Amino acid sequence: MNDTSFNPRDCGTCPIRHRAVCSRCEPDELEHLDDIKYYRTYEAGQPVIWAGDPMEFVASVVTGIATLSQTMEDGRTQMVGLLLPSDFIGRPGREQAPFDVVAVTDLTLCCFRKKPFEDLMGSTPSIGGRLLQMTLDELDSAREWMLVLGRKTAREKIASLLMIIARRDAALHKRLPKDGMEFDLPLTREAMADYLGLTLETVSRQISALKKAGVIILQGKRQVQIPDLQRLVSETGDDVDGGHIF
Amino acid sequence: MNDTSFNPRDCGTCPIRHRAVCSRCEPDELEHLDDIKYYRTYEAGQPVIWAGDPMEFVASVVTGIATLSQTMEDGRTQMVGLLLPSDFIGRPGREQAPFDVVAVTDLTLCCFRKKPFEDLMGSTPSIGGRLLQMTLDELDSAREWMLVLGRKTAREKIASLLMIIARRDAALHKRLPKDGMEFDLPLTREAMADYLGLTLETVSRQISALKKAGVIILQGKRQVQIPDLQRLVSETGDDVDGGHIF
DNA sequence: CGCATACTTTGATCAGGATCAAAGCAAGAT
DNA sequence: ATCTTGCTTTGATCCTGATCAAAGTATGCG
Structure with missing residues (x-):
């Protein structure tokens, strides 16, 4: 599904897909x-x-x-x-x-x-x-x-954030998230904490916990690999087959 | 307030203020x-x-x-x-x-x-x-x-919810929130808890605490009076002069 | 190279809110 | 009047995540 063929009427990054507006398109x-x-x-x-x-x-x-x-x-x-x-x-x-x-x-x-x-x-x-x-x-x-903010535990929050970034990263490359996928964590621990309504220490601890549990594999501090997507989803607390908007 | 003067082109409740749509209007x-x-x-x-x-x-x-x-x-x-x-x-x-x-x-x-x-x-x-x-x-x-969900304390959450309801209640009656205003709490303690990401017990305790502190006056369990709006705002943790969207 | 800076990890302790439990209260039903 | 039902309050205890503190790691720079 990677349509590498560039559609001049739809550059893929610009939301205003109208030829009168986006010069990358026309x-x-x-x-x-x-x-x-x-x-x-x-x-x-x-x-x-x-x-x-x-x-x-x-x-x-x-x-x-x-x-x-x-x-x-x-x-x-x-x-x-x-x-x-x-x-x-x-x-x-x-x-x-x-x-x-x-x-x-x-x-x-x-x-x-x-x-x-x-x-x-x-x-x-x-x-x-x-x-x-x-x-x-x-x-x-x-x-x-x-x-996520109101009802999830710290661990579920981290897993949810990882899933969102994984999904969006996959979508950006025009493919589906799949087992073994890797992506870069674009945020510092503090930024993640600010997103999740946690402290940076809690973020760090929970990421370590997910790593120790084998849910994620870290190369360095920012590069994440997801060996088993289902496993990560189950950590989010979400309905496994729930429709997602992200 | 009861705007008994009914404007046929704008009934005030229907967001689709276009004469082709809202039959209360035309x-x-x-x-x-x-x-x-x-x-x-x-x-x-x-x-x-x-x-x-x-x-x-x-x-x-x-x-x-x-x-x-x-x-x-x-x-x-x-x-x-x-x-x-x-x-x-x-x-x-x-x-x-x-x-x-x-x-x-x-x-x-x-x-x-x-x-x-x-x-x-x-x-x-x-x-x-x-x-x-x-x-x-x-x-x-x-x-x-x-x-509110991610960063406020239980007490600030309750105060924030009260302010939102107060503002919207005032707006509905086409007036500004003011000291001494009264309104009905339309939600059960459990519904408030679900809104605030709390338990119903915490909601109950914090409402009691605000009552004891004189920030709100309760008639029964649902009728709320705000003797001093500024006082309530200061309990929300919000910037006092912050622009509000609600 | 040593040092500074920024980010991250880990540890110890604390506290706010959750949980479990029971009793109070009001309105309606029998 | 009594019971039931649904909602609320209050109390006792527990636990998750916050806070305070210190050490570890990577990167860039003089």
Whole structure:
């Protein structure tokens, strides 16, 4: 299922699959749109935007990873979204960013200036429809995550995060997750803790426990191999045959 | 407050404020739409739909309260949404309900058959736009809730829930929350626990603690009065002047 | 090379909330 | 009036994950 054949109308990373917008899709038709669309890169660790900042663009992640998070006055932080390639950032119709966005790895965004993008949405209903679908998907993901945060044990939380990253990594490479698959853990222990509502020590301990139990194999601290997917799924506490949105 | 002046173009409860759709808005123009739109009532405790069921309608809450929730195989339950009047239920473009929907109180829904509704969305872009805005709001709410679930203490969680209900109750009556305001707690201790990722005993203890501390005044078990809103806000752990989406 | 920095692991102890158990309370049914 | 049912409160104890502390590891740099 790796369609290595590049479809010019659908570059696979840009969520706005409409020829009037994505120049990776139809580069030659788009010179006149350079003023509404541009690429922007960030280094690992750099903030993209802070909660409350005016946000004059919307964007989609082309390469790299960013996090969406919220921080309380006393420093407690909760990550509320993990932005991987093809994910969308932004709020048509909103003035301010509701959450912090930070680049975790080096990051490339495909940005659209907000006003012209909104105009385009008005004149091209299919963009709004696609955005609605993406937003509904994100909402479902967020709600699935609420179950993880509210009801799962530390061990189940770690397993759930590994499964999400495994699934998304597989999807990114246009294949299905399978036994023996390997992937890079893109997050520090602290970032995982912020995602899971745990402390970094607990994350470290549970990862060690999963390693000792043979559920995962670690090469170094970041490279993960899953010898038996079913085994990992059973550690998540999820229904084994449950439909997944991620 | 009871806006007894009924605006025929905007009934205030139906999110689809478009004259072609909401018969409460333009009852006389809509006879021919009876086959796509209908009201349906549920008794307290009745399920509206189970996760995985085919969903052949979308709806908005007219009166009453429903919950969106997820349950694990072993019975652990997490509520992922609280549906109050004017909230929308459903997924244009989706076959199956992703979560359980249960009526908490007696409930009236304003339902639209899915297929004709989707057709209508296609022909009336403003509906899609409105739905996108509502979905983005819900997504923000879900993400705010992730902070509550992941990082707040039991006491902060209770205070946060009370604030949300207070805000939404005030909004429903078209006024601002203010000191001394009273409202009905529409949820059992168990339902609150499911919303907050706690046990019902912890909910009970923390409510007692807030009562003893004078943050809230209880008349019976469900009627709540907030003598000092700022005091309650400070118990939530939130930034006092933080912008709120709810 | 030694040192600094950032991240991770591991250990010891503590505490918040879960669990188990029982009793209180209100409303409706018999 | 008594019983039943469903919800809530309160108490005693336990356990998971937080907190505090220190050591281990990798990488880059002067």
